[in-house]
Amino acid sequence: MEGYKIMKRIILTGGGTAGHVTPNIALLPELKAHGYDIRYIGSYDGIEKKLIEEFDIPYYGISSGKLRRYFDPKNFSDPFKVVKGYRQAAKLIKELKPDVVFSKGGFVTVPVVLAAKRKKIPTIIHESDMTPGLANRICIPCATKVCANFPETLQSLPPEKAVLTGSPIRKELFSGNKLAGLEFCGFTVNKPVILVIGGSLGSVVVNDAVRSVLPVLLEKYQIIHLCGKDKLDHKLAGTPGYVQYEYIKKELSDLMDAADLVISRAGANAICEIxxxxxxxxxxxxxxxxxxGDQILNAASFQKQGFSYVLPEEKLDGQSLLNAIEAVYQDKRNYIDKMTQSELNNAIGTIVSLIEEVAKH
Structure with a gap:
């Protein structure tokens, strides 16, 4: 019977982008190990539905509307979707009787968090970026605790709710095999590897900058280029030492392990994995x-902590990229040492302990 609890129950919510889902996925093994019955609330057909279905977790779709800070004709209809989503979320929470709700962000979470507050269910929110987005800003007053990735974020959160945790990282990323990654790409062990990650949609400016200096780069490095959907350059197919893929999922951990240096956008989840x-x-x-501007702030924080070299998009060209690569590669030991000293090395354990603490009360 749906409303009868035989173990601790948690509702996870988050959606709209993969970044609002993958940290939830990273928590799944540890939550199961702690005896939680896990349910997921997302939008009807968002990316979260496809991602979560792979894990055989009961999924509940609700109405979701985007709350915009700019004019759009949908601003007149979306509030009604939010109200409908709230009613659906309230009904689900009444039926499922969770001990706790964990929200990763995205507009689909707003009705879930508001409904949980109304039903007196404790809620933990995770904010990935330096400054909270609009959806999380709406939800924070209803939250029991708010997790953050960056020390600077704590300043913009209620002190009694703020907890510096870092971002949950999928365990499979730590199981990569360098030799398997090199073999997958047809690379040698004798040259260092640069991994370029432009995001799932790819970045034209990053792709163009890399390809503009490719002959120079290949003198010293091998290049794995994750260039995004429909952004392959077929003229470069078969170039020795250079491979390009629209997107990699299964082999990503091997490619990450093979990489000596990573070039990436500054989305919160991506940089926390790095x-x-x-x-x-x-x-x-x-x-x-x-x-x-959230990626600019994310990158600035990582640069300040000594984890990253930041190259602003406005200054990006072939030569500035070459200069950055040379500087980082020469100083790579220092970057590794700084990252090893980071306090944000056990996000999953910290967050699950917080969930346990909040659920008990």
Missing amino acids: LALRKPNILIPLSAAASR
């Missing part, structure tokens, strides 16, 4: 013109 794996890195944050 930190956890101790990879010397160059961050090229999405420009303020194309975002709310």
Whole structure:
């Protein structure tokens, strides 16, 4: 019977982008080990539904509307979707009777967190970025605790709720095999490897900068280029020492283990994975013109802590990229040492302990 609890129950929620789902997925093994019956609330057809279905966890879709800070015709209809989602979430929480709710963010979480507050269910929110996004800002007053990735974020959170945890990292990323990664790419062990990650959609400016100096790079390095959907350059197919893929899932841990240096955008989850794996890195944050500026702040924090070299998109070209690569590779030991000293090395354990503490009360 759905409403009858035979063990501790947790509702996970988060969606809209993979970054709002993968940290939840990273928590699954530890939550199961602690005896939790896990349920997931997301949108009807968001990316979260596809990602969660792989793990045989009961999934409940609710109505979801985006809350925008700019004019859009959907601003007139989406509030009604949020209200509908709230009613659906309240009904689910009444039926499922969770001990605790864990929210990773995204607009689908707003009705879930508000409904949990109304039903007096304790809620933990995780904020990945330096500054909370709009959805989390709405939810924070309803939360019991708020987890953060960056020390600077604590300043913008209620002190009695804020906890510095870092981001949960999928355990499979730590099981990579360098030799398997090199073999997958057809690479040798005699040259260092650069892994370029432009995000699931890819980055035209990053791709262009890498390819503009490819002959120079290949004199010293081998390049694994994750360039994004529909962004392969077929003229470069078969170039010795250079491989390109739209997207990699299964072999990513092997490719990460093979990498001596990583070039990446500065999304919170991506850079936390780089930190956890101790990879010397160059961050090229999405420009303020194309975002709310969260990647710029994320990258600045990692640079300040000595984890990363930051190359602003506005200054990115072939020569600046070459200069950055040379600087980071020469100083790679120092970057690795700084990352090893980080306090954010056991996010999963910290967060699950927090869940246990909150659920008991």
